[in-house]
Amino acid sequence: MPATTLDIRDVPPPERHPMIHEAFQDLASGETLRIVNDHEPKPLFYEFQAEVEAFDAENYAVERRDTDEFVADLPKE
Structure with a gap:
């Protein structure tokens, strides 16, 4: 399963979720968004x-x- 990695540790907290949602939307079905974060x-x-x-x-x-x-791996159906 192919993965796209997004390191958000240096991204200001208010910008993180919108950035993650946008990257997830760009994935094809069956792909995974891997995020690297400073907290669970x-x-x-x-x-x-x-x-x-x-x-x-x-x-x-x-x-x-x-x-x-x-x-964290966020897979897309």
Whole structure:
């Protein structure tokens, strides 16, 4: 499954979710948006689950790599 990576650690917090939504919309079906974040993106997961029909919540995954580095995969159906 191809992945597009978006490192948002240096992006101001108010700009993060709109940037992520835009990048996700640009994906083809079956692709994954991988985000690198400075905190666990639980609010983003719930937002996508509630608002983004093409989000494959069952295959969402997040990995904590360091105290300020979380990598989350947001797959598109």
